[in-house]
Amino acid sequence: MSEPVLEIRNLNVDYGLGEQAVHAVRDVNLTLHRGEVLGLAGESGSGKSTLAYGLTRLLAPPGVITGGEVVYHPEQGEAYDVLALSDRGLREFRWAETAIVFQGAMNSLNPVHKISTQLGDVLAAHEPTMSAHSRQARCREMLKLVGISPDRMDAYPHQLSGGMRQRVMIGMALILQPQVVIMDEPTTALDVVMQRQILGQLIELRERLGFSVIFITHDLSLLVEFSNRIAIMYGGRIVEEAPAASLYRDSLHPYSAGLLSSFPALRGPRRELTGIPGSPPDLKGMPSGCSFHPRCPKVFEPCAGNIPVLGRPTTPDGASRSVACWLHPVVESVG
């Protein structure tokens, strides 16, 4: 496995303060390696977006990071904790080192500015010495890279289709050649044909430019196909993390198994599927013990009382994966 580029250690994020605080992300440990696509899956309210905002320090109040660290390893130089950066350091870190493509990115372009202005703004802010001419050239190059003809530079967002706006957003995220790109449901609003084209292009760009991706979505079947490793979140915690293929072939956590069997297959025999009974937990009143236990088909004694720790299971491929479930004894805990 290649060296880590981003290490999340014991990250905790709350909404609100004191007694009433809602714990949206709890004790998350996650490592992103150089050049890999790490998928982060979970239902709405599982804390996956909060995790992404937390690690980039983009959380809006009442969100607060209550603990943990996010260690970033730049290509050259010392590793540092993103959560401890000064405002100035953070400004330099953002976009240049870690860029984020937001949920509903198609609507996050400013409608009253041209594409070229919005792309150019990024460069003007981060590389103030760059001349206007070379800024233009760089924008042109970037648009070509994401498959938009450079003569659309002076178009306004409304003149582009949803798919093209999405490409602009991806181009904008890549323009400073960051090491890490976080994509929060980047293709949810797009049709499947467009989704495949954009993701195919993204994978191609990743191979060429060598950045790492954290890909957040609720569509697990998409992740199995496109990512190297997958982490599954439930109720603010990571419940399982494994290479995509092993997760798909033999998932250990009952929630992962349930999530995988929530997608009807397009090929193979047609069989009755049930999804997962019950509804996702309310973060305000989390169940005791394992937060999945009220919905779990394999629940037994320890589940309701104690929170399982995330650790390496004793299976043959245990070294490459981790799980937090009482069904699977763990040899060493992660983090």
Place this chain on the structure above:
Amino acid sequence: MTSIQDAPAPASEVVLEAAGLTKHFPVRRSLRDLFSRTHHAVHAVDDVDLTLRRGRVTALVGESGSGKSTVARLLAQLYPRTGGDIRLHGTSTRVSGGRQFRQYAARVQMIFQDPFASLNPVHTIRYHLTRALKIHHNAGRTSADLERALHDLLNRVSLTPPERYLDKFPHELSGGQRQRVAIARALGANPEALLADEPVSMLDVSIRLGVLNLLRDLKERLNLAILYITHDIASARYFADETVVMYAGRMVEGGDSETVTQSPAHPYTRLLIDSAPDPDRLHGTLEADTRDRGNGEPPSLIRPPAGCRFHPRCPMAMPRCTTDLPVRLEIGDRPGHWAACWLYDQGTVAAEQPGSAAAAGIVREEAP
């Protein structure tokens, strides 16, 4: 509530039928258009034939902008149609509000995509369901009758025990529970046909199947005809008996779900199936199957391409595709499987090479 379980009906009885259904939305004319006397319109739905049978689920699959929701709204008579016919049990119907519409709605009910928006946040579940029951005269005479009918409805959609849900407000329920209330409300009218417009796409993935299984169960118990509109062709395979694929306002392929998804005939259906996420296809096999000549975007429906609307993107396009509208052709592998594609017309394929127009880059837009 009057019992509909014991309504004897042959399984294949046609409930609702659309023939040549067409809807054009007018586009605001600019001053210049006034002089040139051209009328622009969005050709949202053109010439759609659809049959909903008792106890069967028909899926209508298409991408955004393909006109699938417009078809549902036309069938629910929420929009007046531009052309074609809607037949309820063989009788042509055209209603536009008032008592007639209510009578129609008592037999054909719609379920909307977003249960967060389709329930009124200031009213309880009891209010929503009572209203549906009263409007469609299913509330009975006494308050005990009404109470029984309410319990019945919630039991049907597996919101048990009903007392726990009746006096809640929509915000106190989860998305899946809300969609179940929306389904119960539709059932309150005691309909024969349900038009479900993307009923699960706003719900969490883990509970989607629960709602689909509920709809299937209701179909079997109440012998309903269901139109299931979706962009997810895998769920159409799972849930529907028949599947019809729409592209840019026209139907391009139809047949029983298993045939359409396992041996798709129309190039667009193939593209759609190849593009769907497939966990069995691990990494790297992407380029080969994105056989899309276009940039993944449907054409303008104000000036749709002449001939087959898919021809600008079709890798198999022939010169004839750019000029002549393809007719429905039987594929012949399974009864009832058809595609609107010249590839299945042997005369055309013999005279012209499939893909020849694609190679030559011929694209024809309809004259303004």
